Amino acid sequence: MEVITKSHEATVEFACEFAARLKQGDIVALRGGMGAGKTAFTSGLAIGLGITEPVSSPTYSICNIYSGAVTLCHFDMYKIDGALSLESTGFFDYAGTGCITVIEWSENIQEFLPIGTIVVEIEVIDGDMRRVRVR
DSSP: OEEEEOSHHHHHHHHHHHGGGOOTTOEEEEEOOTTSSHHHHHHHHHHHTTOOSOOOOOTTTSEEEEOSSSOEEEEEOTTOOSHHHHHTTTHHHHTTSSSEEEEETGGGGGGGOOTTOEEEEEEEEETTEEEEEEO
């Protein structure tokens, strides 16, 4: 699936609609450069999952957990560089449980992602325009 969004709000809206396709235990691996819209996409997923609290980037905390109809575990793997540092994030404690796990900078832990992980690539086209590919 591929879509072009023309604004931050459109990216959030697409993710909100996409959230209806997710089920408990799904892992969503986000890919895209700095400022591509990974956190915006996660905000939309949260809204679509019925989570009312605002979503923020987990850059410093590594993991933010949001509760709603389903729990959303939002990881940032920007600074993760191997199995040992991944273990310290708590990732293995959450992945594969009933929560939906969303991972920013997932390319840093590619070898640890389970089969069936949903990959979302976000590419900046121009200004606020984004190409979002889901596979």
